[in-house]
Amino acid sequence: MSTTQHWASAAIEIPQASPQRLTSAHESWVDVVRLLAAFLIVCIHSLKLDSRFGELPLGSPEWIAVDMLLAATRWALPIFVMISGYFLLDPRKSLDLHSYYHRRVQRLAWPLLAWTMLYLGISAYDAMLAGRPTSLAAMAIGVIKGAPYYHL
Numbered sequence: 001m002s003t004t005q006h007w008a009s010a011a012i013e014i015p016q017a018s019p020q021r022l023t024s025a026h027e028s029w030v031d032v033v034r035l036l037a038a039f040l041i042v043c044i045h046s047l048k049l050d051s052r053f054g055e056l057p058l059g060s061p062e063w064i065a066v067d068m069l070l071a072a073t074r075w076a077l078p079i080f081v082m083i084s085g086y087f088l089l090d091p092r093k094s095l096d097l098h099s100y101y102h103r104r105v106q107r108l109a110w111p112l113l114a115w116t117m118l119y120l121g122i123s124a125y126d127a128m129l130a131g132r133p134t135s136l137a138a139m140a141i142g143v144i145k146g147a148p149y150y151h152l
Contacts, residue, residue, distance in 0.1 A: 119149035
């Protein structure tokens with residue numbers, strides 16, 4: 001028997017999901033990691049750490065501190081997305097594409113609308129304080145372009 005035939009005929013055991021995994025929807029450590037990741041993502045966005053590099057002298061202690069903070073928190077977004085997929089792709093549920101997308105739109109549309117309105121208000125207020133008021137048309141164009149605020 002050749003090596004190719006040997007590998008082709010070898011049985012591959014795929015571990016089955018444990019009954020406990022199929023019955024419990026949440027595991028506490030996953031919730032803790034997801035909460036920490038969400039907190040770090042909010043901190044990164046609210047502190048605008050990415051934009052700090054242009055403001056600080058290269059190699060200064062402040063620049064190094066910002067670089068270290070960004071490096072320490074880079075894991076948060078991919079882990080948050082993976083954990084969301086972990087909960088989203090529940091093997092006990094079977095949804096057709098229409099039901100899946102209908103449910104996603106219902107869950108995301110209102111928060112997206114609320115955050116967009118909040119950030120448009122913040123942008124308009126900041127522009128008014130700076131002496132350059134923003135028109136409703138400019139805000140609408142920002143929404144249509146998909147950029148009502150720098151990280152939306």
